[in-house]
């Protein structure tokens with residue numbers, strides 16, 4: 001008998017195939033209610049309420065798969081799952097439409113004061129003049145983050161006669177054209193939008209993307225919406241601009257801390273809120289429950305799963321041989337992604353030497369997952385990297401070459417993006433480790449780890465000294481430094497390593513020097 005624990009509320013219709021399976025025993029109870037039986041379960045199905053922690057994995061000694069009936073897996077410790085050999089799957093697009101519709105409902109409610117008016121009529125008030133609203137028609141809607149949900153919102157906004165402004169640094173031209181939108185800068189969006197809605201993942205780059213400073217750049221009377229993740233709009237910054245009257249109103253489905261007990265935002269009459277309801281429709285819940293049910297059934301039957309977050313696909317023996325290149329490739333993908341903050345159409349990987357004899361498709365997926373990991377909400381790994389790249393309009397290829405560049409093994413990645421290409425070469429030296437040995441046309445040699453700064457500059461006296469001085473003035477200690485150039489007085493590069501991350505003001509200060517062409521900070 002197989003035992004499945006369903007720990008959060010889920011559509012029974014979606015779960016039906018599991019409930020019908022004679023060889024499967026389904027228990028629908030909270031984790032805390034079955035504390036003494038946790039070791040029995042083979043599969044665990046959750047939404048966002050159950051926290052799937054390292055401690056829980058330790059108790060669920062028979063667990064093989066966790067199914068998340070939804071998108072975000074931030075409530076599941078993926079590293080711990082992988083460590084415990086537990087496969088994690090999710091349902092990435094089952095609630096897209098519901099969340100887009102909820103955002104639209106929030107937008108209409110916000111501009112027409114529907115929740116506030118509803119309360120007064122039910123309190124026997126009939127105050128029509130207090131609730132004069134604003135039309136959506138003809139307004140500019142700024143969408144920050146143009147993935148699945150952002151795209152669905154744009155389709156609906158167009159039908160409402162709205163102008164659409166999009167900011168998504170990773171949006172490809174092809175996809176933008178297909179949906180009929182044009183990508184602008186964040187500043188253009190901020191200064192021109194009447195209404196702004198965020199649909200990015202909550203990551204380092206998007207945490208507080210709307211804050212005291214950026215909201216100050218928006219039109220007076222702007223409306224703001226967050227139906228993605230609490231923290232993308234900085235709550236303190238929003239409160240500041242609600243208090244000074246710059247923001248006309250806000251609609252929030254998500255909060256920095258949920259539930260938002262004693263949150264000052266709840267005191268504003270022009271802030272409307274819902275308790276994380278984006279995915280709460282019969283249809284979305286049926287979709288996500290049915291998707292994870294099917295995946296879990298497939299997995300338990302020994303069939304492949306399609307939306308795995310962390311499924312290992314190699315035998316241990318093969319994995320051991322591949323491991324050094326797997327780690328190198330992942331880092332190379334991550335470096336390239338951080339150096340190419342523009343839409344990318346193509347990633348081409350070339351293998352030379354002994355690495356070319358291994359299962360290179362796995363290494364290619366590792367590189368892609370390193371590349372995509374910095375750009376998308378869901379956890380990307382070797383299993384889902386190809387699918388995600390395809391979904392984002394990024395083609396990828398791998399080639400085995402008989403070139404002999406002098407290295408025992410060599411990985412070369414070429415990335416082609418909007419008006420910009422980037423080439424990175426790396427090697428693994430047995431008993432010595434990973435080395436990056438080439439960037440574009442330059443030869444270099446550094447260990448890819450920690451906090452790095454990549455500077456392109458003119459080969460002139462004083463440039464290195466100026467960089468050293470700026471860093472010294474900020475009390476930043478340089479751990480290692482490599483330089484490379486093609487010819488005397490021509491283009492040159494530096495790669496510096498530090499013990500701590502650098503702040504943006506420092507990189508901007510360095511980038512302002514005439515002889516410095518570009519500065520990119522890389523965190524691995």
Ligand SMILES: NC(=O)c1ccc[n+]([C@@H]2O[C@H](COP(=O)([O-])OP(=O)(O)OC[C@H]3O[C@@H](n4cnc5c(N)ncnc54)[C@H](O)[C@@H]3O)[C@@H](O)[C@H]2O)c1
Pocket residue numbers: 071072092095096099144145146147148149150167168169170171199200201202205206227228229253254276277278279280375376377378
């Ligand atoms: N309220 C809810 O109940 C609910 C339901 C579903 C999803 N969500 C949340 O909505 C968000 C979006 O979901 P999705 O399915 O559309 O995800 P997605 O991965 O399809 O789209 C995210 C988009 O954000 C873009 N992005 C990444 N970094 C960015 C940056 N620095 N600036 C601007 N854009 C950036 C990506 O390029 C991508 O296009 C996620 O945070 C998800 O967890 C909330």
Ligand SMILES: O=C(O)[C@H](O)COP(=O)(O)O
Pocket residue numbers: 047048049069070071072073095276278279280
């Ligand atoms: O990430 C998601 O899918 C949404 O935030 C929905 O979460 P929920 O399943 O708890 O409603």
